[in-house]
Amino acid sequence: MEGAASAHAGDVSAPGGWATSVAAVRSLAPLFEAQDERRRAEFAEQAAMLRALLCEVASSSMPPRPPPPPPAELAELLSLLALNCHTLCDDELQQIGIGLYPLAALANHDCDPSAAQTFGAGGALTFRALRDMGEGTEVTISYIELASSSAERRAALRASYLFTCHCLRCEGQSATARRALPESESAAREADIKARASALREGQAVELKRIEGGEWRDALAASVANCALAEGLYPPLSP
Incomplete structure (x- = not known):
């Protein structure tokens, strides 16, 4: 099976071949120039170090390998990866690495996503539906941690992914706050959301520890408490 898989890797004409091809990677947008000055400098520094390492490897290989791409191209590649x-x-939902899946990278973000990513053997990525979806429904995922206020989510998305989220959840929360709440009450509501989000993150950590320790009753109690906190963070969307 490994031989068959490797034979198709990069073969655009093979079934599913585009998703593992160099062409698929190059189709993704690096948006290097859209990064802020600090990020561009970081990518440039990392690219210089990476190229020095690749040059050393290439020169010591037998036969010698071609030189790696120039630093500017590597910097764009690093931006693309980010x-x-x-x-x-x-x-257990613990982060263990990163992977580039060109086809999956085309999925748009939504703060009320229709699917979630799961990883199987060998890092195989699967999108699993979070609710019933009819034919033609867009499959969306979340790029960030959702247990936070709309302002925090938008700030995180702008910083990491260079766009402002205008999903129904973000627009609904911010529009409701502007329309129905005085500024002081809006600030208090944002503070309450931040506190709930922080408590939920702590509660999730406690729940995982209880599960790892086989303390099932305590784990169930923590889960119930976390669900109650989550309900306050995920109000029903207006039709």
Whole structure:
């Protein structure tokens, strides 16, 4: 099976071949120039170090390998990876690495996603539906941690992915706050959401520890408490 898989890798004409081809990677947007000055400098520095390492490897190989791409091209590649990689998680949702899945990278973000990513053997990525979806429904995922306020989510998306989220959840929350709440009450609501989000993150950590320790009753109690906190963070969307 390994031989068959490797034979198709990069073969655009093979079934599913595009998703593992160099062409698929190059089709993704690096948006290097859209990065802020600090990020561009970081990518440039990393690219210089990476090229020095690749040059050393190439020169010591027998036969010698061709020189690596110039630093500017490597910097764009690093920007592409930062924008399009998926974080690999184990069964306990602990981060264990990153992976580039060109086809999956085309999925748009939504703060009320229709699917979630799961990883199987060998890092195989699967999108699993979070609700019933009819034919033609867009499959969306979340790029970030969702247990936070709309302002925090938008800030995180702008910083890491260079766009402002206008999903129904973000627009609904922010529009409702502007329309119905005085500024002081809106600030208090944002503070309450931040506190709930922080408590939920702590509660999730406690729940995992209880599960790892086989403390099932305590784990169930923590899960119930976390669900109650989550309900306050995920209000029903207006039709």
